[in-house]
Amino acid sequence: MLPVVAQYFSKYRVKHGIIEFIEQQHETADGLFVNIHYILESNELEIEKLVSPGFDNTNVNIGDHHSVFSLFHQLLPGLIKENCYAHVLHNSVKNGNEHLLIDIESALLKIYVHFCRSTVRSYELKRYFDFIEQEQKVILKHIRIRWLSLLQSIDRLFIVYPVVKKFFISNSGECTLYFLVNVLKDVQDTNLRLQKYYTTGVDLHSIITSFICKLNNRLHEEFFGHKVNELLKKIPHSNEVDDLVESFRLFIHSIINYIEKYYHERSSFYKSISIFSETDIDKIQWRSIEQCATFIDNKKIDKDLLYNEFSQIKSKYIELKEKFGGIHKQIEAFIPSNLIELQQAKITNYDKTDLLNEFDNLDHSDTNEDNCDTRFHKDQKKRPLIRCDHLGAYLLNDENVPHLQKLVQFSFSVPASNAFCESIFSHMNFWGIIVETK
Known part of the structure; x- marks a missing residue:
């Protein structure tokens, strides 16, 4: 239906x-x-x-x-x-995932299956929460077609991290996990802006261009998150650090390229109608209205x-x-x-x-x-x-x-x-x- x-x-x-x-x-x-x-x-x-x-x-x-x-x-x-740009953002992350040194989506699904299909392992998780005297948190299943479930799954993973750390024992795994938490926050915030009921095409130019600007700033300044930078400093082998940094750069580049592939063709249209997102009418010029009317x-x-x-x-x-x-x-x-x-x-x-x-x-x-x-x-x-x-x-x-x-x-x-x-x-x-x- x-x-x-x-x-x-x-x-x-x-x-x-x-x-x-x-x-x-x-x-x-x-x-x-x-x-x-x-x-x-x-x-x-x-x-x-x-x-x-x-x-x-x-x-x-x-x-x-x-x-x-x-x-x-x-x-x-x-x-x-x-296009549905909430879908575009979601797919851009899936597309960028292939550039990372570890497949986080597959790892999350494996962890979910590992704990949730075994009574013994579920009990192990329960014992951990009893030990730290906190309410037990179940591992959230990441659903590949859901727009915002990946970051939520990773956030929950950090809560149970001591129990599942063996899945991310490598430097690449731990760094990648913290990198995604940092970058996916920007993706999720942008996606939530797109999903507001009063968001329309007049807002799209501002939303997409500001998001891409944030990602480009990360690339220019090579900032992938404070925790990531700390972990990278502890890795003794420079080649491993270079590989991780390159994977993060490729991931972000991939997101930018994927979004621009959809947006670029109609960017002039969205920029044109974006004049109606301006709430200071003094700033709107006749030539902008005329361009929109075309x-x-x-x-x-x-x-x-x-x-x-x-x-x-x-x-x-x-x-x-x-x-x-x-x-x-x-x-x-x-x-x-x-x-x-x-x-x-x-x-x-x-x-x-x-x-x-x-x-x-x-x-x-x-x-x-x-x-x-x-x-x-x-x-x-x-x-x-x-x-x-x-x-x-x-x-x-x-x-x-x-x-x-x-x-x-x-x-x-x-x-x-x-x-x-x-x-x-x-x-x-x-x-x-x-x-x-x-």
Whole structure:
């Protein structure tokens, strides 16, 4: 069962909604295309307004020759090809693993099997925790297809390290383990940024370029972690040190090259729409707006009217930014008040044939969007931050700027990852377990 989901810019912020589920035994490109096309039409969604279909990174979905994307692209030549960058980051680490002197993924799986399939060895682990008077921690199984499980598995491994040290008795094994803990933290932080429900294509340029910059800095300064540097100094053989350092450099180079292979082709597009991630509107120049508009059919955007509308909104921002306690205070008041109004409208005007079935209660954390919008501003009292989609919604509210609004809606509808769809599967499994236990 596959969810068909829409990401769009609503009157108040970026939103997600489930349109329908597809039940398809064989996931072929033709079959998926026909079903998705039918669902969009049957829900009276205009195919021409599709901006960038988001999928996970399989050939069936986004392959160059015959895929769901290529079939849609035949209908809509201006369609933006989108990769799931959470998958890209995950795969970049898997790709880089071949350059390390020890296969950490295989080692973790062997350790898991070694302890968890033997009662005697499990008891040995329990005795260790009894000895140090701590609550026993089980070894976490690393699942190769999960985005963030490798670092968690390594972190847990350090807790039980004295018991399993024989698996990493060599210098290369121990150094590699500490190296991965250091570097994978950057990967995981970036992946978590990509998975936030309000992260969209407008944020992608900043996220990817800053991550690559961090990795390049590590290469330039040859910093692989303080603990790694200490261990390297203790290794008596210079050849072994050189081999380890070279493996770390190749690992990082491999991650950079893998990400750039996907990102480089569309970097100009992501850089162009990234202007809408800027929350200081004073810094946005007309030429940037004009460049962004080139990605939309010229028949849909009148550049002269767009310029006037941009000037109107920029003037509004300049006028309001220092009033009423600052722009962040105005947005903080605008978002909750409109959410209350929206919820009341849902109660009084509920329509089962609505464009999208809202999915706000999917999660009680990041994807519970209404509560998170309010909580986001409450959490920023000490250091006010402004979400770019909230700012855009606030400035466009009650303004007659159809061309600029179209450009904003276009940009914010581009997904950065497939995380929302992945979270649906997780919650389907979660609620399935609850139903079974009742």
